[in-house]
Amino acid sequence: MARIVQKFGGTSVADLDRIRNVAARVKAEVDAGNEVAVVVSAMAGTTNQLVDWATNVGSIHDAREYDAIVATGEQVTVGLLAIALQNLGVDARSWLGWQVPVHTDDVHGAARIERIDADAISARLAAGQVAVIAGFQGIGPDGRITTLGRGGSDTSAVAMAAALKADRCDIYTDVDGVYTTDPRIAPKAQKLSQITFEEMLEMASSGAKVLQTRSVAMAMRHNVNLQVLSSFTHAEGTFVVSEDSVVEQETISGIAYSPDEAKLTIVGLADKPGVAAIVFGALANHHVNVDMIVQSASTKTKKTDISFSVGRADMDKAVKIINEIKDQLAFDVVDAAPNVAKISVVGTAMRTQPGVAKTMFETLAAKGVNLHVISTSEIKISVLIDAEYTELAVRSLHTAFGLDSDQ
Amino acid sequence: MARIVQKFGGTSVADLDRIRNVAARVKAEVDAGNEVAVVVSAMAGTTNQLVDWATNVGSIHDAREYDAIVATGEQVTVGLLAIALQNLGVDARSWLGWQVPVHTDDVHGAARIERIDADAISARLAAGQVAVIAGFQGIGPDGRITTLGRGGSDTSAVAMAAALKADRCDIYTDVDGVYTTDPRIAPKAQKLSQITFEEMLEMASSGAKVLQTRSVAMAMRHNVNLQVLSSFTHAEGTFVVSEDSVVEQETISGIAYSPDEAKLTIVGLADKPGVAAIVFGALANHHVNVDMIVQSASTKTKKTDISFSVGRADMDKAVKIINEIKDQLAFDVVDAAPNVAKISVVGTAMRTQPGVAKTMFETLAAKGVNLHVISTSEIKISVLIDAEYTELAVRSLHTAFGLDSDQ
Numbered sequence: 065m066a067r068i069v070q071k072f073g074g075t076s077v078a079d080l081d082r083i084r085n086v087a088a089r090v091k092a093e094v095d096a097g098n099e100v101a102v103v104v105s106a107m108a109g110t111t112n113q114l115v116d117w118a119t120n121v122g123s124i125h126d127a128r129e130y131d132a133i134v135a136t137g138e139q140v141t142v143g144l145l146a147i148a149l150q151n152l153g154v155d156a157r158s159w160l161g162w163q164v165p166v167h168t169d170d171v172h173g174a175a176r177i178e179r180i181d182a183d184a185i186s187a188r189l190a191a192g193q194v195a196v197i198a199g200f201q202g203i204g205p206d207g208r209i210t211t212l213g214r215g216g217s218d219t220s221a222v223a224m225a226a227a228l229k230a231d232r233c234d235i236y237t238d239v240d241g242v243y244t245t246d247p248r249i250a251p252k253a254q255k256l257s258q259i260t261f262e263e264m265l266e267m268a269s270s271g272a273k274v275l276q277t278r279s280v281a282m283a284m285r286h287n288v289n290l291q292v293l294s295s296f297t298h299a300e301g302t303f304v305v306s307e308d309s310v311v312e313q314e315t316i317s318g319i320a321y322s323p324d325e326a327k328l329t330i331v332g333l334a335d336k337p338g339v340a341a342i343v344f345g346a347l348a349n350h351h352v353n354v355d356m357i358v359q360s361a362s363t364k365t366k367k368t369d370i371s372f373s374v375g376r377a378d379m380d381k382a383v384k385i386i387n388e389i390k391d392q393l394a395f396d397v398v399d400a401a402p403n404v405a406k407i408s409v410v411g412t413a414m415r416t417q418p419g420v421a422k423t424m425f426e427t428l429a430a431k432g433v434n435l436h437v438i439s440t441s442e443i444k445i446s447v448l449i450d451a452e453y454t455e456l457a458v459r460s461l462h463t464a465f466g467l468d469s470d471q
Numbered sequence: 472m473a474r475i476v477q478k479f480g481g482t483s484v485a486d487l488d489r490i491r492n493v494a495a496r497v498k499a500e501v502d503a504g505n506e507v508a509v510v511v512s513a514m515a516g517t518t519n520q521l522v523d524w525a526t527n528v529g530s531i532h533d534a535r536e537y538d539a540i541v542a543t544g545e546q547v548t549v550g551l552l553a554i555a556l557q558n559l560g561v562d563a564r565s566w567l568g569w570q571v572p573v574h575t576d577d578v579h580g581a582a583r584i585e586r587i588d589a590d591a592i593s594a595r596l597a598a599g600q601v602a603v604i605a606g607f608q609g610i611g612p613d614g615r616i617t618t619l620g621r622g623g624s625d626t627s628a629v630a631m632a633a634a635l636k637a638d639r640c641d642i643y644t645d646v647d648g649v650y651t652t653d654p655r656i657a658p659k660a661q662k663l664s665q666i667t668f669e670e671m672l673e674m675a676s677s678g679a680k681v682l683q684t685r686s687v688a689m690a691m692r693h694n695v696n697l698q699v700l701s702s703f704t705h706a707e708g709t710f711v712v713s714e715d716s717v718v719e720q721e722t723i724s725g726i727a728y729s730p731d732e733a734k735l736t737i738v739g740l741a742d743k744p745g746v747a748a749i750v751f752g753a754l755a756n757h758h759v760n761v762d763m764i765v766q767s768a769s770t771k772t773k774k775t776d777i778s779f780s781v782g783r784a785d786m787d788k789a790v791k792i793i794n795e796i797k798d799q800l801a802f803d804v805v806d807a808a809p810n811v812a813k814i815s816v817v818g819t820a821m822r823t824q825p826g827v828a829k830t831m832f833e834t835l836a837a838k839g840v841n842l843h844v845i846s847t848s849e850i851k852i853s854v855l856i857d858a859e860y861t862e863l864a865v866r867s868l869h870t871a872f873g874l875d876s877d878q
Binding site: 080083084114117118120121122123124125126128129130132133135136139140142143144146147148150151157158160162163207208209 | 487490491521524525527528529530531532533535536537539540542543546547549550551553554555557558564565567569570614615616
């Protein structure tokens with residue numbers, strides 16, 4: 065017997081038929097003798113309608129009211145799934161964020177889970193009842209409904225698994241696992257049977273959308289065994305596990321890419337201490353996330369160039385912010401390149417196996433791909449390239465690192 | 472300065488434009504220096520969609536899950552209205568049933584309000600904030616969401632007015648008040664400027680749909696000053712008040728009718744003590760509401776007939792129930808007449824003014840209308856007639872009692 069948290073996203077509960085399908089999935093775990101808590105999202109499309117209403121009823125935005133409105137999406141799904149389970153003879157009840165309760169901070173619309181009092185649910189699980197829990201929502205310190213922001217239901221599921229000391233947290237989605245890269249770009253991509261938390265974290269933050277970065281980080285922190293699998297097939301998924309439970313490791317686990325990047329270059333910046341702090345401080349104050357940064361060698365004129373990448377949606381805003389502090393900085397001009405992509409090779413084993421960077425750069429050079437910015441971590445190398453080379457670069461690297469399914 | 476509870480039904484908040492219109496109505500009361508609590512229903516159509524989902528996801532019905540699902544309708548409206556008010560510069564926040572809290576019993580789907588802790592809202596009102604309260608919902612003794620059943624939002628508003636010791640409770644709807652009878656049948660019907668609780672109660676239970684019986688009974692019990700008015704015009708509505716605040720009183724306040732009645736007659740029933748108890752006990756056990764009852768004089772054969780009316784939707788069920796207890800009762804046959812209507816004349820003053828029954832019966836006789844069953848209360852006389860005479864009877868009585876607008 066195991067204690068399992070299952071999480072089903074919006075496409076898995078998009079209509080009554082799919083909700084009944086989810087109920088059958090839950091029942092299978094119950095029939096196998098397991099204790100089951102299920103975390104669900106809103107029916108696909110519902111949240112968009114609610115957000116649309118909340119943002120169009122007036123121009124003033126009250127995040128507390130926004131949360132009360134959008135949280136109804138998950139409230140409907142938990143009720144429907146509980147009924148569907150009862151129809152299969154499974155004892156089940158719904159739990160809203162405030163009923164669990166899932167305590168969060170007061171940052172409405174993007175709240176962080178602070179504490180889950182899982183005792184009540186734990187007791188029900190032990191008594192054989194399935195808990196159907198609304199994802200994405202909690203209760204703030206003032207007793208009002210909060211929501212966790214985008215991808216919040218994954219985070220809810222992982223947090224619940226940690227609080228319930230679950231043996232496993234199964235994230236059901238519309239793909240059947242984590243792949244070595246995006247199969248739409250590289251048909252020879254292979255499903256990974258397992259991946260470490262650190263690798264998954266790098267993959268997620270480098271564009272692989274199968275799991276939210278935030279939920280992976282939480283799983284790593286609490287050592288929650290994650291599985292990513294499909295709600296539409298019965299194939300085994302990908303296990304996301306801690307590094308020490310991985311017996312044998314490939315050099316590279318996967319190639320991730322993020323096509324929606326932009327590169328900014330501040331040209332002719334006075335090369336004196338503190339300028340970087342001014343630039344990135346100003347961007348951070350305006351909530352612009354900066355990813356890769358490179359500073360060119362100073363010239364004899366005591367001037368330097370700083371290049372960095374931001375999400376493309378933030379590009380114009382970033383240019384404006386930099387120009388607003390031109391007086392403080394003294395520079396010539398800000399160049400903005402909207403069409404760049406980030407390509408990353410990810411693998412825990414690169415720590416101990418040199419030559420990954422060499423293989424990566426040689427492979428890209430052989431295809432004539434120019435590298436704008438390079439950044440590395442212990443288990444990842446990322447490069448910024450012209451976006452038009454994205455597919456070519458991903459496929460070439462996938463082959464070069466021996467990840468193709470026929471290799 | 473007064474403390475006012477306003478209630479807006481589903482058609483008044485059917486879309487974002489109407490919600491903004493409601494916000495303007497609320498602002499007008501705030502600008503007049505009043506403290507305002509607003510109770511709202513779900514957007515028209517929303518509840519039907521939610522009920523549809525909850526009843527079609529499976530055949531098993533869990534009223535607790537049903538309540539969690541359908542309560543989301545009001546949750547969306549309160550959030551949207553709070554935002555709309557803020558956009559007009561009015562300080563406002565939403566309150567869900569469990570946040571107020573509105574304590575109910577545990578009869579999910581048809582819960583009764585047991586107690587409202589209005590202190591938190593009262594304090595906010597005193598501080599100048601508008602409270603936007605979800606109607607129709609509360610929290611049960613087990614901490615789960617309850618709903619009050621059909622027309623529950625009127626009841627929520629009246630209960631809230633009582634708890635807040637409000638000076639007035641304004642029920643906004645799609646008609647502009649209570650009429651002497653249905654203007655669709657009798658074009659000469661007049662809007663009443665006031666009506667007593669008792670009369671309103673009889674009107675409501677006799678088919679006038681403007682207010683739910685249950686909310687009127689509660690208003691009477693707590694002496695809440697009710698006003699019924701339109702959210703689409705600025706005409707003054709009808710005040711529902713206690714009898715002692717009415718200075719001068721017409722004999723008859725109105726003519727109500729209920730077209731969806733059925734008459735059952737148990738023919739040749741053994742005339743011995745206890746048979747009525749058996750008949751109506753069996754019907755009550757199966758939740759069939761019986762309205763008017765008449766028993767014919769016993770014949771020499773020691774047999775009698777009992778006639779009574781039920782809602783037409785319950786007719787077949789009632790026949791079946793009676794036939795199932797035939798052995799206990801001993802009777803010849805149950806006759807069912809599906810096409811009958813109840814016509815009622817209502818007026819507090821009939822207590823002291825004799826001749827109302829005479830006028831009623833003579834008026835109907837002159838038109839050739841046959842009376843099947845007659846029942847009377849202190850302030851009401853009801854008759855059961857063939858349904859095809861409904862409009863004729865209503866118009867004739869309206870004229871006979873001097874209610875026509877040109878009289």
